[in-house]
Amino acid sequence: MPDLIQRQGALDRFAAAPRNIPAAALSVLPDSARLSFRGRPSAIDAAGAAFGVALPRDACRFAVKRGRTAFWLGPDEWLLQSEGEDPATLFADMSGKLAGQSCSLVDVSHRSQAFALSGPQAAYVLNHGCPLDLSLATFPVGMCTRTIYAKATIMLSRPASDIFHIDAWRSFAPYVWQLLDEARSELA
Amino acid sequence: MLLITCPHCGPRAELEFAYAGEAHIARPTDPMALDDESWARFLYHRANPKGLHAERWRHLHGCAQFFNVVRDTVSDSIVTTYPAGQPRPALPGDDKGATR
Amino acid sequence: MSGFRHSTAGRVDRNKPVRFSFDGKTYQGFAGDTLASALLANGVHLVGRSFKYHRPRGIVTAGSDEPNALVGIGADEAHYAPNMRATQVEIYDGLVAESQNRWPSLGFDVGAVNETFAPFLSAGFYYKTFMWPPKAWAKLYEPLIRRAAGLGRAPTQADADRYTQVYAHCDVLVVGSGPAGLAAALAAATTGGKVFVCDEQSEMGGSLLAETTATIDGLSARDWVARALADLAARPNVTLMPRTTAFGWYPHNFLGLCERITDHMAKADPKLPRERLWQIRAKEVVLATGALERPLVFPDNDRPGVMMAEAARIYANRFGVKPGDKAVIFTACDSAYRAALDLMAAGVAIATIADLRAAPCGPWIDRVRSAGIAIRAGTVVTGTTGRLRIDSVSLATVGIDGNPGSSENIACDLLLMSGGFTPSVHLFSQSRGKLVYDEALQAYLPGISVERERSAGACRGIYDLDKVLSNGAASGTGAAKAAGFAAADTITFSTTADSVGTDGFIGVTPFGGPSSKARAWIDFQNDVTAKDVRLAIREGFRSIEHVKRYTTTGMATDQGKTSNMNALGLVSETLKVPVPQVGLTTFRPPYTPTTFGIFAGQSRGDMFDPLRKTPIHDWAAEQGAAFEDISLWKRAHYFPKRGEDIHAAVARECKATRGAVGIFDASTLGKIEVVGKDAAEFMNRMYTNAWTKLEPGRLRYGVMLREDGFVMDDGVVGRMATDRFHITTTTGGAPRVLSMMEDYLQTEWPGLDVWLTSTTEEWAVIAVQGPLARKVLEPLVEGIDLSREAMPHMSVREGRICGVPTRLFRVSFTGELGFEVNVPAGYGRAVWEAIFAAGQPHGMTPYGTETMHVLRAEKGFIIVGQETDGTVTPDDAGLGWAIGKAKKDFVGKRSLARPAMTASDRKQLVGLLTVDSKTVLEEGAQIVADPAQPIPMTMIGHVTSSYWSATLDRSIALALVRGGRARVGTRLSVPMPSGPITVEVVEPIFYDAKGARLDA
């Protein structure tokens, strides 16, 4: 029985055959284990130690180490992401190490769907629904934030100058993807 | 569209925020000790000033934090923003500043 | 010269002829023409009929201020756009344009009969008509007004074009690319700041594009423009945006710009949007929006062939078009003299210049005089003639008494007028900057800026070219500096250009006094005459805001660009109060009419809102489910089998669930994880219930109030560990519940060690309900004992199902033995299918929200938002049992103690059974005690839920009724159009009152 159950992504239907528009390419990102960490300042270092990536103290920044990423989302909130890892394992490991700390750890691995928008016109396309100033001066590489795309909340991060990662709750992901896909039509 | 400076994230478009009413109205610590009149005042009475107004906003589509804003209701200009829990700062021309 | 086109002059491309049609007739123009210039080149002046009187109207201006030449553009309905200004429409091969507001033809229009009714259509006719008897209104006046009112027509098909919306940021936004704008852009660009320059026209350069004599830095004005644009275009920090109208200023330096991308193309690349909305946040803005020439108000000033002098100059100089053969010029300022010379050079005979001023003098007047043009000082136009085109003008000299003397008739086919210039302060006014009246200029000018803005050049009353350029450059430098970019050195310009001064006139020219029957148009587009404005004042209107609304002057789509100042001048003169005391109406966005398309953008059809689907949605769709919208979610409403309607399907689903087992997608339920050592304390404060003693592994139904004591949300809560709760909320309530919880936590109780995380979309939720539910699930579950003893009603266990992790709730919203299987969303569909397959031997039936509603109503379970409406207390809803009486405080507790909240006649939840069991009440129907009472009846409640219960083979309903619990056993009435329906008041539970089935 267990072998029969496959994890389904929220964008499987779109990911199969995305349009080839190199100026602003859309691609689905691999599944990750994702934990929402919230807690008192006293727990932050412990969480970083447990996760293996020190949680960024600077607002709207993420830190990466060996496939694990810690995203600052709020003054007491980080998203901890580990690519390709089993969420239950990560959760159990982190929970154990954080026992007794003033904090909360919640498995949100399936809550959202991540995808990438990359290419020289990625920022222009993103600005069709996202009101942020995406110039490198105000949204540098290494920045992350929750924001909006049209009528959906997204988490936006910039791992490279021409690459943006977008993380949207499952039921919003097709909406954001389709709008971006429509917006980049003029670059086809 | 207003440009609101979140105390944590910096200036962001109004679209990322949700308005949350007048600031500095603390919930009474023992509501049952209040008479009906005082409780009604807490629940329903709000200032509606022409000029500087201390109000709460939440960076809903951002860091998710509630914070305070002093906005001029005439010009819509925002004079200052500060984290929830801090007193209304003393500002020139604002007789309500630094009172609580 | 051929026809009305000069053989060389202007900027049109004579190597690219363009064919277009207007009212079915084909014409030829050149690339670079507007529809207006091309029509004029073909001798066509008559382009439309007026709004109210259907008067023949011609082209008046050469820009976005055009009041008359509104046309419909588009070869088919899906691409049709009404009310386009011919002065802004660029022609292309195959363009199809039509005039508006005429029938059957532009030359012969039946609607012109309105002219005969003119006395009835005077100022305020709408308001006066509304006061006439209602019958006359419906039969007589409404059809008349409907036929007369409105400009253009809406297309009959959906817009086939794409529109996009983009946010952008810059350091300096320059609006307008005339001399002031270009100088500002050059100055700002050298600082390295990010500069955007937009202009509504296809070519940048503004007034300089029609300039033939002035020079800048030794270059002709046009060459200087070309050099400046090349300089700007070469800079990576500068974006030039032609065909882009800055139409609106919104708070905090946020501007809306409409870029027209494909309207001027014969064959547009289908990838391109028709228009793009730029939503620009600019650190600093330089407004270089120029000034608009003012018409003069005199009798019959609206005939085709009456045109602004500066517009005629633009047609001659920029488009190489001769707008007529023989012109009379009526002016109050020097610029018309400059126009006279340019038009003479273009081959137009200038019959005479009538100057309102008693003694015009200066270099331009001298130049005109030496060119042999007759100048008549102190002279006015007292009338014009010509049916579809002007053919003569009567002129008279103004005497010492201020009244004109006897008239002289002069034949002409063109009458050019100039009352001076009105600065375009629209965007400044929208930015909430205060306007200040300048007596000398007779104009409102920008005062102190409220936003980070600078006005430069003609839009702040600076007209001389050298001053415009230096003012523009200083504004550009200043704006860049304020945005954080220092200028290397100041830019200077050397110019040769003669000043045209600042003279002008506002109001109505003296053509024979207020008693004159003559009609002199103030507002061409809304057909408002000086007489209408005077009537409004006689009827007591004093404020310009009132005069505006009463006469509708300035209220047309051009927002009175050409009319406002003259209306103001007339009111000022009539009331004998200075202009500033009359006031000025507020300018509002958009500056020019803007398509609905760019405001809608991509929010069309299925992309209008996020269309949220659960992980199980596609399975339901494949099964042929009908869906309903619940907030943004699509939920399976029912699963019809072949030939079934909703009633048959729901009856079958209900019976199957009660008789065997049903399966239901509950994934949309809101979910919040509450974690921390103070989690139970937080729950105690947020919910009415007590949580401290709830053991891990148990569930409780929780009720949440707002601080005002009314029910806000409800849901089942599981205690996963001492410091961890799994909350469920209603589908629609999830965001506001989380927001309210965060609010209390962050701002009232920051000391609590507890944190909230939304898990709504982490979990897919599969409800398995019915007497056979346990049998279906048992073989699929690992590590959980589902037996009645090990896992009683209202408990939760963690383990695995179908090999994936689950939080398995034993809970029932149907009244049957039930489970809710929570699995990570990505496994939702696979687990659902596995359960469904395992359920087939047991007759498992999928059911939708309608069946869910019926089953819960049979049990008397409320739905927040259906049984509650924001005015219902827990006690009203029969939930008094859920209030933790021993708790000192919780959100809403104090409000429950207010006198009105405990009154005995509050509306309380009851059940209703129709005496005729086959009658199903309408939800929302009102309830009365006695249906025989006179109307209006005293309404004592309303039906909140009503269904056909297949299980009970009769109708059931829930209702909120005043003092309802005391009425149980009595009869009430539900009055309906078909007659009153008698109902019996019962307890709000219809099925298994003891609850034996869910404990099974």
Ligand SMILES: [Zn+2]
């Ligand atoms: Zn923030």
